[in-house]
Amino acid sequence: MAKGVRMENIWKIFMPKVIALKNINVDIRPGEFFVILGPSGSGKTTLLRIIAGLEIPTRGRVVIGDQVVVDADKGVFVEPRDRNIGMVFQNWALYPHMTAYDNIAFPLRIKKLPREEIDKRVREVAEALGIAELLDRKPAHMSGGQQQRVAVARALVKQPDVLLLDEPFSNLDARIRVTAREFVKEIQKKLGITTILVTHDQADAFAVGDRVMVLRNGEMQQLGVPEELYGEPANVFIANFIGDPPMNIYKLSIDHPMVKQLGVLEEINEDYKEVYIGIRPDEAVALPLNEEGHLTGTVTIVEYVGSRRYAKLDLGNSISMRTLLECRADHGDKVRIRVYKLHIFAPDGKRIRTLTLVH
Amino acid sequence: MKKLFKYRRTGLIGSPYKILVLNIVAWVIGVLWITPFIGIFMTSIKPFREVVLHGWWTISPFTFTLKNYVDALFNPMFSLSRGILNSFIIAIPSTVIPVTVAALTAYGFARFSLPIKKYLFATILFLMAVPQQMTIIPIFFLSKNLSLLNTYLGLILVHSSWGIPWITFFLRNYFSLLPVELEEAARVDGATDFQVFRKVVLPLAIPGIISASVLQFAWVWNDFFFALMLIFDPDKMVVTQMLPRLKGQYQVDWGLLSSGSVIAMLAPLLVYAFFNKYYMSGFRGWAMKR
Incomplete structure (x- = not known):
């Protein structure tokens, strides 16, 4: 039929x-x-x-x-x-x-x-x-x-x-x-x-x-x-369109400190001046400062969505990021950010690869 | 300045002052409109003597009589009842034919694309602006050559073709306001174009169709000019032609004339009253976008 x-x-x-x-x-x-x-x-x-x-x-x-x-x-x-x-x-x-x-x-x-x-x-x-x-x-x-x-x-x-x-x-x-x-x-x-x-x-x-x-x-x-x-x-476009809350996406030049901290360079074969980096809020967590992580930031807002807590973080250099919050932290506290998964896109927007970061 | 603007924005509803003004205006227009009718009606139910001696607006002396009506309806010379019958014979087909034809035409204009649609529609609009008097001579000769002069069919055809342009215009606007998804749903459900029209569009357009029919019927019924030009056999004359003849040759019988007028008015009046609900919603639908 x-x-x-x-x-x-x-x-x-x-x-x-x-x-x-x-x-x-x-x-x-x-x-x-x-x-x-x-x-x-x-x-x-x-x-x-x-x-x-x-x-x-x-x-x-x-x-x-x-x-x-x-x-x-x-x-x-x-x-x-x-x-x-x-x-x-x-x-x-x-x-x-x-x-x-x-x-x-x-x-x-x-x-x-x-x-x-x-x-x-x-x-x-x-x-x-x-x-x-x-x-x-x-x-x-x-x-x-x-x-x-x-x-x-x-x-x-x-x-x-x-x-x-x-x-x-x-x-x-x-x-x-x-x-x-x-x-x-x-x-x-x-x-x-x-x-x-x-x-x-x-x-x-x-x-x-x-x-x-x-x-x-x-x-x-x-x-x-x-x-x-x-x-x-x-x-x-897809990365931004799909997922709620939306993915954190940054267009960064390859000598940006965040690119180095996340170890992106080793994963790119071609020569780009800039790359897009995407991190889903659900694939990164904010932890206490004594934990291991890739980045550090300051909490600006804490929001509840369903049963989850998300924190909006200020990473300096006018970069902000939304991640899961898995520690007691409030406005103004410093936190460590651990990223589990990283999406890398070429400057024209095409996907280069998705990295799973291990600790 | 700001306050004035605000006052205007609140609109007619809500401000008692405005409601009062609006009511006064409506009443003045209403009274002006209906006064002549009341006068005619009073004359029609008085004996001739009273009208001639005391004028038509007097309350006393006032003797109620229906003699005028009986005389008008069964006048041996110019029977008004025959005129009414003739008017129906003319008006009913002259409503059904153009509404049917125009509904199909209008649907075509509203929903289908054809190469010179815009120009065709412009032509229809243009035709609506042509005065009757301009067309009557060609119409007369056309009827004569087709041997349709002094026949019901001839007058019906003229009225029908006169009605088609404006009804097409009216219904096209009505149809194009109907939600197009319903027609698409019907097409997907398996209906042919004609089935879509008959089973979905037409039932939804009933108020519009009735509005158009009521207007066309009243227009044909009240027409004097075409009938005067195309019908001259006393047996075939319509009611509007009969009326002036009730006047009589040597003296004016006001009672007869006014009762005749009231009778002649009755048919369109009843049609309006009967279809009032649809008629109003037809116009509302026409004026608003839904």
């Missing part, structure tokens, strides 16, 4: 000269939960709409299963209605004049299925998504979470080959969001349906995604499993 989606050399140019997508090549496997992650304006929704057929790429082609659904160079275009896809829109796009039942039944009625068949399938999917009691209600009388479930039900009821989700969680409050993510992921795994989700929220992306693709200004930055994106960011 599940089909893969292949995108080859996708370009999208909005006339006169906005380049929304630059040469995107992705192969999404059958049954995969694939996430397209990017800040606003990165072209992620455009890419999803190209897969849906609501937008036509300027160049390139899209293949769903073994059917070419669009090929800009050969002039092939399959209408959205013939692609057998389900889509959940950002604002869910439920038909306001129809009840939940009619909303879910809509794709089947369009297909002119027999009445009993429609009824059976609507009730099945409503049961599975826990919205059986809502079927008589109109969208205006449902909460956001309920509307989302109805939208998902409408997308799933026709048993699509591919499910597309456009920022499905962004209109939900923080609490419902967590349950909604679980629910979507569970449904996806149960049905084994190829799913493509677009989001700007890394927490959403990492919570549900098997693989995540990061887009920026229409260019693919990195594609990999969540651990890769977090552990081996391909460039400074």
Whole structure:
């Protein structure tokens, strides 16, 4: 049932000269939960709409299963209605004049299925998504979470080959969001349906995604499993974009004392005048002064995030750093900083390597 | 200066002084608007003698009678009831046809791209500005050559084509305010363009369609000029044509004339009243971006 989606050399140019997508090549496997992650304006929704057929790429082609659904160079275009896809829109796009039942039944009625068949399938999917009691209600009388479930039900009821989700969680409050993510992921795994989700929220992306693709200004930055994106960011943008709190990133000349203290020079083969150094707050700790470490600094702020304590430190030379705080220290105290992992990037932003520092 | 600005910003709601002023203005306009109607209505329920002897605005003597209405409706020479029937025969198709055609046209303009769309739409706007009097001679000859002169069909076609431009304009704006995601959702759900229009766009645009229909109906009903030019068989005359004939040849029967006017007003009035809810929301929807 599940089909893969292949995108080859996708370009999208909005006339006169906005380049929304630059040469995107992705192969999404059958049954995969694939996430397209990017800040606003990165072209992620455009890419999803190209897969849906609501937008036509300027160049390139899209293949769903073994059917070419669009090929800009050969002039092939399959209408959205013939692609057998389900889509959940950002604002869910439920038909306001129809009840939940009619909303879910809509794709089947369009297909002119027999009445009993429609009824059976609507009730099945409503049961599975826990919205059986809502079927008589109109969208205006449902909460956001309920509307989302109805939208998902409408997308799933026709048993699509591919499910597309456009920022499905962004209109939900923080609490419902967590349950909604679980629910979507569970449904996806149960049905084994190829799913493509677009989001700007890394927490959403990492919570549900098997693989995540990061887009920026229409260019693919990195594609990999969540651990890769977090552990081996391909460039400074990814390093900065992914992770919360964000990575400490410094652009330093190679004779800067910090570069020497961290032993970066030995690890770089090529001749750079400057390098980017990145240290995740979670991969460095502030310890008492008598402990061993790489750097020293002065605590400026202590903040609690969840169960963790982070310290913002002043390292002198107008360099500040956020690290985990694992000692009693307060504003003004001096601390030793031990760095566990270090990300080094070339001046053009590309990753050189990730160092694990041992003591 | 600062205070003045602040005063203006608080707006009409909230300041009792402003509400008072607004109410006075509204009442003055309302009374001015409705006064002639009250006069006509009073004349229509008085015997002819009283109107002639004491004028039409007097309260005493005042004898209530419905004779004028009966006379107007069943006048043997110019039966108003026949005129009303004719008006319906003309007005209903002249509303349904242009609204249907214009709804499709407007949806095309609102959502589809075609090479010279802008110029086409500009042409439609331009057509709306052409006065009737400028077109009547060509329309007359066209009708005559098509043997449509003095037929219901001829007048219906003229009214329809006259209605299409402004209804297209009206509905295009209405359609383009509808959320486009709903239509995209329907397309993904398997609907053809026409199904999207019929099952999603049209139901959501009901207030707009009704507003347009009410206006068009009232406009056709109240039209005098086209009917006067294109219909001259007394049996086919519409109610607006009948009215001046009620005046009589040698003396003006004010009672008859005013009761006829009230009757003629009734149809559009009822249509407005009946569809008031949709009509208002249609205009609100039209004026606001949602």
